[in-house]
Amino acid sequence: xxxxEPSDFLPHIAYDSVVFGFSGEKLKILLMEYHKTGWFALPGxxxxxxxxxxxxxxxxxxxxxxxxxxxxxxxxxxxxxERFKPEVMMKIMEPFGYEDKDQWLxxxxxxxxxxxxxxxxxxxPKPDKLSDSIGWYEVDHLPELILDHNFIVQKALNHLRxxxxxxxxxxxxxxxxxxxxxxxxxxxxxxxxxLNRANxxxxxxxxxxxxxxxxxxxxxxxxxxxxxxxxx
Amino acid sequence: xxxxEPSDFLPHIAYDSVVFGFSGEKLKILLMEYHKTGWFALPGxxxxxxxxxxxxxxxxxxxxxxxxxxxxxxxxxxxxxERFKPEVMMKIMEPFGYEDKDQWLxxxxxxxxxxxxxxxxxxxPKPDKLSDSIGWYEVDHLPELILDHNFIVQKALNHLRxxxxxxxxxxxxxxxxxxxxxxxxxxxxxxxxxLNRANxxxxxxxxxxxxxxxxxxxxxxxxxxxxxxxxx
DNA sequence: TACTATTGTCTCACTGCGAAACAATAAATC
DNA sequence: GATTTATTGTTTCGCAGTGAGACAATAGTA
Numbered sequence: 405x406x407x408x409e410p411s412d413f414l415p416h417i418a419y420d421s422v423v424f425g426f427s428g429e430k431l432k433i434l435l436m437e438y439h440k441t442g443w444f445a446l447p448g449x450x451x452x453x454x455x456x457x458x459x460x461x462x463x464x465x466x467x468x469x470x471x472x473x474x475x476x477x478x479x480x481x482x483x484x485x486e487r488f489k490p491e492v493m494m495k496i497m498e499p500f501g502y503e504d505k506d507q508w509l510x511x512x513x514x515x516x517x518x519x520x521x522x523x524x525x526x527x528x529p530k531p532d533k534l535s536d537s538i539g540w541y542e543v544d545h546l547p548e549l550i551l552d553h554n555f556i557v558q559k560a561l562n563h564l565r566x567x568x569x570x571x572x573x574x575x576x577x578x579x580x581x582x583x584x585x586x587x588x589x590x591x592x593x594x595x596x597x598x599l600n601r602a603n604x605x606x607x608x609x610x611x612x613x614x615x616x617x618x619x620x621x622x623x624x625x626x627x628x629x630x631x632x633x634x635x636x
Numbered sequence: 637x638x639x640x641e642p643s644d645f646l647p648h649i650a651y652d653s654v655v656f657g658f659s660g661e662k663l664k665i666l667l668m669e670y671h672k673t674g675w676f677a678l679p680g681x682x683x684x685x686x687x688x689x690x691x692x693x694x695x696x697x698x699x700x701x702x703x704x705x706x707x708x709x710x711x712x713x714x715x716x717x718e719r720f721k722p723e724v725m726m727k728i729m730e731p732f733g734y735e736d737k738d739q740w741l742x743x744x745x746x747x748x749x750x751x752x753x754x755x756x757x758x759x760x761p762k763p764d765k766l767s768d769s770i771g772w773y774e775v776d777h778l779p780e781l782i783l784d785h786n787f788i789v790q791k792a793l794n795h796l797r798x799x800x801x802x803x804x805x806x807x808x809x810x811x812x813x814x815x816x817x818x819x820x821x822x823x824x825x826x827x828x829x830x831l832n833r834a835n836x837x838x839x840x841x842x843x844x845x846x847x848x849x850x851x852x853x854x855x856x857x858x859x860x861x862x863x864x865x866x867x868x
Numbered sequence: 869t870a871c872t873a874t875t876g877t878c879t880c881a882c883t884g885c886g887a888a889a890c891a892a893t894a895a896a897t898c
Numbered sequence: 899g900a901t902t903t904a905t906t907g908t909t910t911c912g913c914a915g916t917g918a919g920a921c922a923a924t925a926g927t928a
Contacts, residue, residue, distance in 0.1 A: 416646045417746055457715025457746060481713045481748050483689025514649055514689060516713050516746075584875085603917060605876075610915090625926035626874035816906085835886065837907075842884095857895035858905035 413450040415508055418515040419461050420448040420482075420553065422560035423469065425524035426577040430542045431593040432524070433557065434468070435549070436535035440499045443492075445550045446557070447538070448515065461518045468530055468538065475521040475576040479563040480556075481514065487552045488512040496534060519560040521576035544596075568594055575634050583621055583629040584608070645682040647740050650747040651693050652680040652714075652785065654792035655701065657756035658809040662774045663825035664756070665789065666700070667781070668767035672731045675724075677782045678789070679770070680747065693750045700762055700770065707753040707808040711795040712788075713746065719784045720744040728766060751792040753808035776828075800826055807866050815853055815861040816840070 423434040435444045449464040451457055458476070466472055490510040494502075497509065524540075531538040541547065543561060546554065568591070577590050588604050608614065615635050620628040655666040667676045681696040683689055690708070697706055722742040726734075729741065761770040773779065775793060778786065800823070809822050820836050840846065847867050852860040 414648045414744070414746065417648060451715065451746070453744070454717070456717050457713065460715075478713060481689065481710060483683065483692075483748070485686070485688050512646070512685070514646065514683070514748075516715070600917065600919095601875085602877075602919085607916085620925095622925065624874070625872070627876080627924040628926095629875060832886065832888095833906085834888085834908080835884095839885085852894095854894065856905070857903070859893040859907080860895095861906060 411453075413452055413508075416511060416513055417451050418448055418513040419451065419457070419464070420446040420515050420517055420556055421461060421465060422446060422517065422519040422557055423465070424519060424521050424543075424560075424564070424577070425527065425540060426590050426593060427524045427540070429589060429593070430544070432540040432542050433546075434529055434538060435541050435547070436531060437537045437539070438496050438534065439536045441495055443496070443550050444541075444547045444553075445535070446553045447532070457516060461516075465520055468532060469522060469527045470530070471522055471527060476518055477520075477563070477567075478516060478518050480559050481516045482552060482556060483514040484552070485512075487515070489551060492550055500534070515556075517556050517560060519564060523576065523579060525579060565595055581617065581619075581631045581633055583631060585629060587632070643685075645684055645740075648743060648745055649683050650680055650745040651683065651689070651696070652678040652747050652749055652788055653693060653697060654678060654749065654751040654789055655697070656751060656753050656775075656792075656796070656809070657759065657772060658822050658825060659756045659772070661821060661825070662776070664772040664774050665778075666761055666770060667773050667779070668763060669769045669771070670728050670766065671768045673727055675728070675782050676773075676779045676785075677767075678785045679764070689748060693748075697752055700764060701754060701759045702762070703754055703759060708750055709752075709795070709799075710748060710750050712791050713748045714784060714788060715746040716784070717744075719747070721783060724782055732766070747788075749788050749792060751796060755809065755811060757811065797827060813849065813851075813863045813865055815863060817861060819864070 425432050425434070434447055436447055437444050447464065447468050449460065451460040455463070458478075461476060462474075465474055465476070493510050497506065502509070529538040529540075543557065546557065548554065549557070578586060584605055587608065588599060588601065591604070592599055613635055614632045617631045617633065619631055621631050622628040657664050657666070666679055668679055669676050679696065679700055681692065683692040687695070690710075693708060694706075697708070698704060725742050729738065734741070756772075761772075763770040775789065778789065780786065781789070810818060816837055819840065820831060820833065823836070824831055845867055846864045849863045849865065851863055853863050854860040
């Protein structure tokens, strides 16, 4: 197995990414699973010696999701001593065997946290070399993650919630065309609370960021809603 | 000169701190000056191999300001390639001479940005080993700083402004007792705009975070204002 | 044809905020 | 000691935004 060469990466520095997707009702994130151990972890990686931090994360994301231009935001850097647990990484590496040159993987790491927002439907996640599966998990029902990864997700969610209004985050979580109800469900999933339908509609429309299309979505036994897209 | 030993610190990782103080009218920050070069820089440092990131910053701040429990907040991590300019660090080190073991200082660094809020009057800043002076500079009139340090200050200011209301940041910028006008001046200095006096008073009082003391401040030729302190 | 579920819009009361005005008062001036 | 000046504490008015509820419109179902 082609383990990364230590000389290719900055030592002691890693990133972890919280990849958010929205599947119609629930907010979900991508998790890697190491079957040999039964452990779950955030998709992460290292910073190449000639890569900017942002590029390193972007590249890791592309490899796992195939997406090229995703909404990416750095939210916090984790540097406590509690997150230094070499035995965890050793256990994960064990099935592959490790050599002297892999020792750098078991050193202390400071990790920069990023989150991404992607369109759930456009993605066929691919596991990386160390993990044998990758999948979507509801943020409300996450399994226990290695190290401080549960904490990292909480921090990411917090950041996302408090910046929801400033940026048009939902652009990245929905398909091109959507109904007002779809958009409301995204907001509700992120905020974790229900919103008043009439007031939500009024507020969003007043922002003047949506284009209304005359093609109506139909299928339900009731009045057909308008379809919208974001203005460019 | 006792340069830091490379084995004591995590390589490639640094921090830079933006230390805000308020001097009655203006918002200022601490800058180090390297007289031999005429360059200004943010007070920064490295992370000890047994130090958490937070502790490393706290320690560096204690050494330079003497303050022990300051308000500290991490706001962004800088990892672009543009900030890798070994000649800058070499020039700064030059007057002290450097040996083989100092080579790690000229490598690429990823820097974690923190800002601190401190009471201007309680502090007698001390320069560190490399810089021969340290002083306060108005954020509105900063000199040119090395590397991306001007950009780092901008990011810090932004973060401070957008989080002004959520946290009681001004607690740390004022003495124990203060007038409503003092508090308003802190807000105005941070936001960089003037606020309506009556509305500011109404809003702050409605937050129910201040204790009003009957001891009046006097000295001006006009009605004496109340003194306030923050509720604990 | 009547019914049901959902949608688009409107109304009403309440809150919060900008702007301006008014009354109170500590020190300075006459 | 009376008057003036500068600043403070509080109130008022108008406007915009928001929460909660109501009403009419309509695509499919019974």
